[in-house]
Amino acid sequence: MTPPVVILVRPQLAENIGMCARAMLNFGLTEMRLVAPRDGWPKKGARQASSGASIVLDTVKLFETTQDAIADLNKVYATTARERGQMKPIFAADEAATNVRTLADVDLRTGILFGPERMGLSNDDVALADALISFPVNPDFSSINLAQSVLLVGYEWWKLISGGQAPIAPTRSSPPAKREHVLAFLDYLEAQLDEAAFFNPIEKRAIMVRNMRNIWHRLEMTEQDVQTLRGAVSALVVGRRGRNASKNGS
Amino acid sequence: MTPPVVILVRPQLAENIGMCARAMLNFGLTEMRLVAPRDGWPKKGARQASSGASIVLDTVKLFETTQDAIADLNKVYATTARERGQMKPIFAADEAATNVRTLADVDLRTGILFGPERMGLSNDDVALADALISFPVNPDFSSINLAQSVLLVGYEWWKLISGGQAPIAPTRSSPPAKREHVLAFLDYLEAQLDEAAFFNPIEKRAIMVRNMRNIWHRLEMTEQDVQTLRGAVSALVVGRRGRNASKNGS
Numbered sequence: 001m002t003p004p005v006v007i008l009v010r011p012q013l014a015e016n017i018g019m020c021a022r023a024m025l026n027f028g029l030t031e032m033r034l035v036a037p038r039d040g041w042p043k044k045g046a047r048q049a050s051s052g053a054s055i056v057l058d059t060v061k062l063f064e065t066t067q068d069a070i071a072d073l074n075k076v077y078a079t080t081a082r083e084r085g086q087m088k089p090i091f092a093a094d095e096a097a098t099n100v101r102t103l104a105d106v107d108l109r110t111g112i113l114f115g116p117e118r119m120g121l122s123n124d125d126v127a128l129a130d131a132l133i134s135f136p137v138n139p140d141f142s143s144i145n146l147a148q149s150v151l152l153v154g155y156e157w158w159k160l161i162s163g164g165q166a167p168i169a170p171t172r173s174s175p176p177a178k179r180e181h182v183l184a185f186l187d188y189l190e191a192q193l194d195e196a197a198f199f200n201p202i203e204k205r206a207i208m209v210r211n212m213r214n215i216w217h218r219l220e221m222t223e224q225d226v227q228t229l230r231g232a233v234s235a236l237v238v239g240r241r242g243r244n245a246s247k248n249g250s
Numbered sequence: 251m252t253p254p255v256v257i258l259v260r261p262q263l264a265e266n267i268g269m270c271a272r273a274m275l276n277f278g279l280t281e282m283r284l285v286a287p288r289d290g291w292p293k294k295g296a297r298q299a300s301s302g303a304s305i306v307l308d309t310v311k312l313f314e315t316t317q318d319a320i321a322d323l324n325k326v327y328a329t330t331a332r333e334r335g336q337m338k339p340i341f342a343a344d345e346a347a348t349n350v351r352t353l354a355d356v357d358l359r360t361g362i363l364f365g366p367e368r369m370g371l372s373n374d375d376v377a378l379a380d381a382l383i384s385f386p387v388n389p390d391f392s393s394i395n396l397a398q399s400v401l402l403v404g405y406e407w408w409k410l411i412s413g414g415q416a417p418i419a420p421t422r423s424s425p426p427a428k429r430e431h432v433l434a435f436l437d438y439l440e441a442q443l444d445e446a447a448f449f450n451p452i453e454k455r456a457i458m459v460r461n462m463r464n465i466w467h468r469l470e471m472t473e474q475d476v477q478t479l480r481g482a483v484s485a486l487v488v489g490r491r492g493r494n495a496s497k498n499g500s
Contacts, residue, residue: 088420090416090419092416094409134417136408136413136414136417137417145272152405155386195489198485218468219465219469228461228465232462235447236446239448
């Protein structure tokens with residue numbers, strides 16, 4: 001049973017990274033990824049704060065971008081205390097743990113994004129996720145420490161695993177697409193839309209792209225879906241080109 | 251509904267006391283008692299570590315002995331990772347929260363004991379309790395940070411009180427689209443794909459259409475989504491036509 005990957009995006013303090021490693025190992029999570037830690041990596045202070053969770057720190061993987069850090073994963077959650085207006089499904093940590101296990105049962109991998117200590121994940125990072133995790137919390141004091149957030153995710157995971165309930169696994173004919181395939185499709189689509197002058201006015205392109213990507217992310221595309229949709233877009237572009245060429249040519 | 255009292259027995263570091271205060275307030279616990287804190291009280295460092303949980307720190311009560319600290323309570327739990335051979339009932343944190351609430355319903359008060367950072371509660375402290383709380387945890391790495399233990403107790407309490415749902419829900423900027431608008435979009439898309447000779451071989455058109463419609467239906471499109479996607483398809487078709495026309499014309 002593969003536990004979820006913990007991805008710390010732009011964490012600030014090495015001590016917090018160490019405390020996250022400890023919290024992870026308390027609940028059987030061992031794979032930590034760091035995206036652009038503020039003070040570099042490895043960094044003094046992390047190991048002591050981990051209280052012996054060396055198995056986690058020794059295997060940390062370092063990435064420059066969130067997109068790189070999630071490329072090989074099949075499903076991505078973003079933790080947030082605030083609604084982001086991105087129309088993504090929102091789960092409590094126990095519900096998310098159930099979803100993670102359902103995927104792990106068929107060897108599919110999930111990653112969970114955690115933002116920097118002060119400000120949390122950026123909207124662009126959140127946009128990369130399929131769904132959100134938000135903890136039930138006192139609405140008058142809702143800012144949870146980074147390692148505490150990691151702990152709650154690990155705790156719910158371990159509760160589920162050690163409790164031994166039988167999960168119901170929906171069958172999937174094709175696995176959830178790898179992020180890199182989804183993102184390559186979106187890049188292709190947007191390039192075609194650029195050529196077609198769809199993004200208008202151009203200064204709104206960034207927000208239009210994000211909004212449209214959020215539409216696509218809701219699909220939770222399978223590999224087969226990506227191929228089908230890419231084929232459809234390509235047909236619209238190339239088929240039209242061919243028709244126009246033959247209409248106008250010779 | 252009166253939450254449980256958090257009692258820190260001989261805590262060592264002021265920072266940890268502050269982090270406990272923060273974890274408490276995150277989940278609606280406000281009453282903290284300290285038994286013989288090693289470095290005295292109040293102590294510099296606690297407030298900053300609390301990240302603004304002043305309501306907790308301002309009302310801390312100080313005691314010399316654990317016995318004094320629990321005098322006015324009706325029920326006492328001790329948190330421990332080890333079985334103490336004291337024949338006390340042992341609960342997970344969620345079960346304990348249920349018990350606490352049952353008592354609170356009839357105005358009875360519960361306290362939960364947490365031991366010092368390094369060694370946990372003494373057997374004498376454990377002996378003062380009615381029952382134990384022990385967290386489900388990785389047996390190979392079971393030492394949980396003090397503030398993390400407090401957090402888990404608070405989390406299970408708040409989950410119970412609040413119903414445990416994620417505290418935020420996705421906003422919908424636009425209502426779910428009417429079926430006729432969705433179907434009109436799909437008709438339009440398929441007509442364009444017909445022109446582009448996408449459905450190939452043609453005898454598979456019916457099943458290809460059905461499969462692609464099933465992809466789109468998963469989107470649960472809003473009116474805004476339908477407009478956006480129709481615009482995107484149209485741009486791919488018309489923009490290409492325009493470009494080809496100007497490229498080939500005159």
